[in-house]
Amino acid sequence: MKIINHLSFRFLLVFCAILFGGINLSFAQVNLxxxxxxxxxxxxxxxPTTSVAVTWRTDTTVQSSVCELQPASTSRLNKEETKSFSALTTKVKHAYDKEPTITVNQHSVVLKGLKPGAKYVYRVGVENHWSEWFQFQTSEDSKRDFSFIYFGDPQLDLKSQWSRVVRAAYQYEPNCRFMLYAGDIINRAGRDIEWYEWFAAGSYIFATVPQIMTPGNHDYNDLVPGLHWNTQFTQPTNGPADLDGTCFFIDYPNLRLISIDSASGSELEDENGYELTVQKAWLDSVLRTNTKEWVVVTTHLPFYSTKDTRDNPQLRKHFQPILEKYKVDLVLTGHDHSYGRGRASDNLNSKPPIVYVVSVSGPKLYPTGTKSWMEFKGGNLELFQKISISQNGLTYQSVTPNGELFDEFRLQRKKDGAKKFIEMNPLVPKQK
Ligand SMILES: [Fe+2]
Known part of the structure; x- marks a missing residue:
């Protein structure tokens, strides 16, 4: 009897070890x-002709980290070609509700002194703990053709569903020079597990193709961007004070790309608020001094909504006259979770009207509304956009994750510099 009891006890111990070991495994924290x-x-x-920013994270035992850089060659890596850049390291603690607090060291380097239009390889880490080598290309300094990808809100189910969209976009245009996001990258600002999902979705693509993003309301928390925004990314800081990494411009090389932060100041609701007044003055100055042939503006809130129950008249009232004064070409937005694009203005005398787009890339989808500004629209559709810029034209394509062309138009640059809108979508009647 004693022997049986002894065996039963041992069996129980083994059973518990398997059971609780298994439970521990299934609850392993994937974002550590x-x-x-x-x-x-x-x-x-x-x-971007001579520099690019690299950001990565480790645990807090790694108190300094480096980025190694080499010109891309056609042969094996050559140690003698390596340049080493020390990172700026910041300890960051991410706490969200009752979820486990994540403490990390964020490392950031701006690689400077690069050659325009050149390919490089880089890796990050410390001895015995290196990443693989990634390859990237700087912008040419002359007017060369290039393409970039634009995503509306990824926001939900980033690993399980949005992953398909970002991978399809990269497959559709593997030579895209950057990927642009019109806000609401995740759903709950400060929630580290969602950023884990976003990185799982993009993986090496994010280390190969520069990412650039304007914030949405879901990227903000209590009137400030979530802590990840300016520690996990190294975005430009050439906008107004206190809007670092959210309001900025980039020249690439014949395009001026401008991010207006429409998630700040409680979505710019206060007409006399700092965020609205300072961005208006800044926008006017960066457009007045612009020498680039193409101007694309991105912001999260739509100037014209796709949803019948939504409208953002304050955005049009304050920013549209400035955009029209300087003949901005294209405005790329998100927030409404359906698709619409059209030429529109609150000023009937404005010619040519600017092209506005609302799009969504993640699986939070709604039907589209009935507003008349939309020349083409679609509901319950995950989409990405490929935008190609050459000396004489901008071609816009909206594409499904299946790789099917959903919408297309072109802005043709005439000899006098004026732009002509050319409808390329056979489903849209040619009117204006
Ligand atoms: Fe939003």
Whole structure:
């Protein structure tokens, strides 16, 4: 009897070990940092012809980290060609509701002194804990053709569903020079597990193709961007004071790309508020001094909504006259979770009207509304956009994750510099 009891006790011990070991495994925290670098991401800088920003994270035992850089060659890597850049390291603590607090070291480097239009390889880490080598290309300094990808809100189910969209976009245009986001990258600002999902979705693409993003309301928390925004990314800081990494411009090289932060100041509701007044003055100055042939503006809130129950008249009232004065070409937005694009103005005398787009890339989808500004629209559709810029034209394509063309138009540049809108979508009647 004693022997049977002894065996039963041992069996119970083994059973518990398997059971609780299994439970521990199934609850393993997937977003914990380690000594090995992860969440490696490139960001565009103010001067993408000669520089690019790299950001990554480790656990807090790694108190200094470096980025190694080499010109891309056609042969194996050559140690003698390596340049080493020391990172700026910041300890960051992410706490969200009752979820486990995540403490990390964020490492950031701006690689400077690069050659325009050149390919490089880089890796990040410390001895015995290196990332793989990633390859990227700087912007040419002359007027060369290039393409970029634009995403509306990813926001939800980033790993399980949005992953398909970002991978399809990269497959559709593997030579895209950067990926642009019109806000609401995740759903709850400050929630580290959602950023884990975003990085899982993009993986090496984010370390290869520079990412650039304007914030949405879901990227803000209590009137400030979530802590990840300016620690996990290294975005330009050439906008107004206190809007670092959210309001900025980049020249790439014949395009001026401008981010207006429409998530700040409680979505710019206060007409006399700092965020609205300072961005208006700044926008006017960066457009007045612009020498680039193409101007694209991105902001989260739509100037014209796709949803019948939504409207943002304050955005049009304050920013549209400035955009029209300087003949901005294209405005890329998100927030409404359906698709619409059209030429529109609150000023009937404005010619040519600016092209406005609302789009969504993640699986939070709504039907589209009935507003008449939309020349083409779609509901319950995940989309990405490929925008190609050449010396004489801008071609816009909206594409499904299946790789099917959904919408298309072109802005043709005439000899006198004026732009002509050309409808390329056979489903849209040619009117204006
Ligand atoms: Fe939003």
């Amino acid at each position: 940092p380690s000594v090995n670098p992860d969440r490696i991401v490139l960001n565009l800088t103010v001067d």
